[in-house]
Amino acid sequence: MEYASVFIPDRCIGCRACQTACKIWNQRPVEKTSFSPDFTNPPSLTPDSFTIIKFKEVFDGEVKWIMLKEQCMHCNDPPCVSACPTGAMTKTEEGAVYVRPEKCIGCQYCVEACPFDVPKYDEGSGKVYKCTMCIDRIRDGKLPACVEACPTQALVFGKKDEVIQKLKSEGFEIYGERLPNVGGTHWLYATKEFKGKLTDPKYFGLPESPAAKEGALPAIREFGVGVAGLAILASLLHAAYWRAKKEESK
Amino acid sequence: MLGASALAPAIAKAEAFEEKVDLGSIGTLELSKTVERRSICMWCSVGCGLIFYTKGNDVLDVEGDPDNPLNRGKLCVKGKASIAMFGSKNPLRLKNPMIRTNPKPDYKKFIEMKDADEMYNYLKQFKPVWKEVTWEEAFAYISKKWKELLKESNVKAYHEYDGKVCDSKAGCYFYEGNKYPIMIMAGAKLLNEEAYVIRKMSMLFGSNNIDHDARRCHSSTVAGLAATLGFGAQTQSFPDVGYIAVYLILGGNPADAHPVSMKPVIESKERGTLKLVVVDPKFGRTAAKANLFAFHRPGTDVALLYYILHYAFYEKKIDQLEAFKEYIKRTNVDMEEINEFKELVKRYDANEVSKITGVPVDKLKKIAELYVNNSGVATNFKRFSSIEWAMGLTQHTTGVQNIRAAAIVQLALGNMGFPGGGLNPYRGHNNVQGTTDMCILAHVFPGYIKIPSNSKQIRAYQEWKLQGFPDAFNWKPSQSACKALGLKCSCNGNECSLEVNSKALLWSWWFMNWRRFELTMGTFVGTEPEDRPWDENSKVISDLPFFVGYNEITYVKGTLVDDVLKGILLFAENPAVSDPNAKLTWASLSKMKLVVLADVFETETAWFADVLLPGAIQYEKEGSITNSNRWLQWSDRVALPPGDAKPDLWIMVKLYERLRQDGIVRLPSEEAGKNKEEVTVIHPYTKEKIVMYERPIEPYMDYSYPSQWEDFSEVNPRIVYREIDAAVDLYNGMYDWAHMYPLAKRRVAQPRSVKEVDGLLDSGALKHPNTNTPLRLYKDWGWSWPKNVRILYNLWTLEKTFGMEDYWEFPKGKYAVGESLDGRRVRITGETGEIVDSKTGTLRPAFVPGHNFYLGKFYKRAWTVYGKQMTDLFGGVANPSELMKEGKSLGITVLINKNGYKVVKLSELGVRYPVQESVYYDPEVVEKGKALFKKPYFVGTKVVEGKKVKYVDWKEWKEYHDSFISEFSSCVGNDPNNYRPCVKKFIEKYGEWFAIGRKGVTLAYSLDYPMHFEPAESPSLELAKKYPQIAWRKPFNKMFIFPPKVLPQLGAEIALTLGELERQMPKDAKPIVLTTNRLEEHWHTGALSRNNPYLAELVPEPFAHIPEPLAKELGIKSGDVVEIGSARAKIYVRAMVTHRMPKLDIAGETVYNVNIPWPFGYAGSHRTPSVANLLTPEVGDIITSIQESKVFLGWIRKAPKDKYVFEREAELPNIREEGWL
Ligand code: SF4
């Protein structure tokens, strides 16, 4: 059974309960941030912030202030999973794409592959981290932590086809149902207020055609396991290097 | 109920889910192995329910409580971030009592300094060095210093005859509450029990020098609304907001300050039944969701609101509507007065209001049209428009006027007292409504009860007691009493009959409450002997301290100018950051010889403390809290406080015990040698003296009672809760004495059945005509004052909105009510609220036929009926401990006949629970509740500054208004530097401000209707002439016009005009209008949120919102450091350049508005010396003294990078490393 979460910017008040709920649930440490010129903080996804709210001012004589939640899109055909040489990056039947830290070797092929710039490499642990769609919660009969917290139902969750059908019947425009290269996503965006603006760069700027990045994907396919083995080795060395560096700096 | 919620189906555990995913170091908190503990959110006043997942004393996660109708399982970021506040997570929490070992700064230094960095460099040298001590040692230290200060100040209870305050030849015994040398400030984060006990302590000390945050946030709301409607509170509940048709947010920003309150707003907006209109000087998160938004100049709200009325009267012609004519009868004005009022409103046409506010004319019209067309009178009470506000309306010298204007709009448009309509001041702190109700305030006692000011009032009170503690309808005051209290009586000799007007009703309510205080606190107020109240040789004794004290704004004068205040006891307050013109607070705290602070972190204020006591956060205590919409909910303990930290209630009571033990607390009655009261009544016919019982006088402060926790066993909040029910009439009914159950604990969200009290309105059987959704009141979720009424003043709802009738039977003899209800079937027209009946122990309707204005303050008593029966409250209480701990009173009453009497047990009359007082409210009482559409704040004639001043209402003032304006304008001419001398000249000439001399007297406007007045620092000379600043009416504010000798610099600390500011402004700077704000992520002074890593991560550094065109002119980019200055000081923060701040056209000139968030200071894990309140002026509202921090003049320019000082703890408390499991 496939599930989906939806972000509805019309309802978002930018309170960032979702951002912190995610951090608390996933036990990610707090980051040392600095002044943000537009409230977005940290300014982009990080290995410790699986989701952020992006704030953006749109000014055309009158001002608008829009909020966009960023996190993993949980693609139907996730390029990161294809790119991952160790099977650490996994897709579940619910539609969740998550990384198993114990299998991650820090090669960062997924980072390269992701058209949404989601997986983030943590120099400390030498592993990649990202939103898990709260697969652990879903399997426990709970809503994803961010959805659970959202006070205004800007975040909703449900069975993917039901959610899509319901939103459509209520007149929402949906982003993510079908997308080139990734098939579609299990994180959707829906709006009535901002129709036509979800992909407008002046507004939300979601990619109309999430481009697979060059390099990573075909490389694995062409060279197969052998190269992947090398990659594993390289990454292990890389991770060891970073760990040593961190020790030094202590 | 709504389409939206159906989108988030609860997900079932499907079989395929059985395989768990191992996310390793990510995620998967094993909640199944935790204990769930429910509590109420510690941050804002929405009152969201929380479920904590705990393991021992550790807290793993928190979620919203899905049962709670206020949040339905949802939370904002602060609620979520709560987990980082616990001692187990937050290494910065205070754990031990500490005493300072190093010297404090020299107070004079601060007064001279103007630069935040300079002040900080000086202050840093005196950063406290602490020594850890035991509680015992800390209390001993405090007690010793306290005693010295009392001695130094010569506090005394005995006063000789002076013919004014004391009219007894035998002398009077009372404390002057404004002379007590130790101020108390106790924050709005305290629980109700703590708030009550701290005010009670001050009363027992003999002090009214006590105040709290509410002075600085909503005092003008309370004064404006209470005087108009009866109570200073939000009239709708948060769930009720969903029924509103047009919601005008004026001077509030709920998406930032009360995020979860936006839930019903967003839902109804999407459904299309609610239009959100936001008018604000800053485009914030709420504005981002508005259907209609307008920037306006801060400080022009009356003008804006009057334009709505202008449209209503002159375009919509509402005064011709039947609905209007009918509704206006619920107020104190008639159609003739409405016509007079209309003349005032006429001055505020669209062009004029646009000139004042900066809102374009077409936008004004759109707003007014939408608002008026969806009002009660325009829709025959089917749809309603409602107003929300917070500090944007309150923090002005015109604060009370702003709120009055909002209330008048709602009264004129028939929007008051219906589901989906009302007035919604969203309170700030989670319990600021409760701490206000408990009156941690210098001018009232718990429950908004009058403070006595002379011995005649005490004599009148003693006489009232002798009449059997009657309600106003059964009260026969003597001529002396009528005179002493200013009652309207027609007397024949000393036999008077009282006109039961609002004054009489209020005095009888105050007296009833004074009696409640006496019986529960173990004190005495009256004469000795009791039966000769007017004998000039009777001693007058009052354990209630006289006179209004110093408040949060004026206390700096009390310290620095008057030299009365020498010490301060603070609980959970951080005035070093929150007080206006902060350097005066820094100076005051430095000058004080004893500063005791109980808090959870080492705050900015702690830098001035001599003793620092570790308190507990809300989740570490238990007790009741009152949310913004007056619902009491019980907040449970989730974990123990860290180290040796203690609940604040424990600290208060233990400190009191120590002070009492050391002879520091001595009641006036003790000084007078009075240790028992002969509770006496006089037979109305035979004039015989009847001593009903005797009670010992000894202050009661024993709350020990078994509990599972040791600290609660020593001081048990549940016992205090019961005392509040008995002591504070406003909260009476929150405890069910029949079942010994605190109703704040109820957690039933299910609807009532239609047969129960208010069942029809709560059952969901009725659909709201605006939304077509079922109406719910949630009557069994917690408890709401007054008498569990959920929608204030809801007299007409059933009848007008739903076209329904309901009835209630009072079978003969069944309930403890008077003859007017007993044995009758009565019609119910709205929400009645309820009381636990003292005969049946079940709920019966309270306000019959519905709740009207002022109700709760007006009442009747079943057990005292003139010529028939006389009863003390609760049937008499000999022992407060028995009352509180066992729910027992004496339960006796005196039955009267023409020539005799009989003392009997109330139980013989069928009363099973005499502790449940027998108040009731029948149609006669309900009818008295009229809203004061018109309400003069200055009345009568008095001598001010040696001149005779007569205060006149608009009706008379309108003859003089224009000549006052033109006389003043021509004095000022075109020179902004003339403004101040002209104000001075007028005050000197006429004695009073906003006044004019005619025929040998000064006539001054009484302010019975609001009008636009420019702020104390006005950017427009033209407007400041036409709409002169009202600030100078207030004696405290006159300090800045006529500075005191000891602080001559105050004269330069207010810039009345731009011209005055420009004299101090650097050449390369630009003048601006400033406002201050807090943020969604940061809480008030930031003392809690800056030490919360989750919140600090989101907004770590101080900044200012700067309008884009202004930034461009000055070459400022986002992230640059800017200097922002005012006549008080200058600070350095980062620039956030944005289109969300306005460039306004005000009377033909460009005005830029800059906004600075104020939750930043120099202590804690994220620090800056640039405290925004260094900039704000402490000129106050002319009624309540609330500071004008929402509009003042300043300048801005780019500053060198090194002026910006921002520091943080090298290592943040790292939540992950602290260990979760
Ligand atoms: S689904 Fe879970 S992991 Fe993903 S953003 Fe939401 S809370 Fe974070």
Ligand code: SF4
């Ligand atoms: S919790 Fe909901 S409303 Fe708040 S920022 Fe996240 S999506 Fe927006």
Ligand code: SF4
């Ligand atoms: S809205 Fe207020 S009460 Fe609710 S979670 Fe947020 S801070 Fe707490």
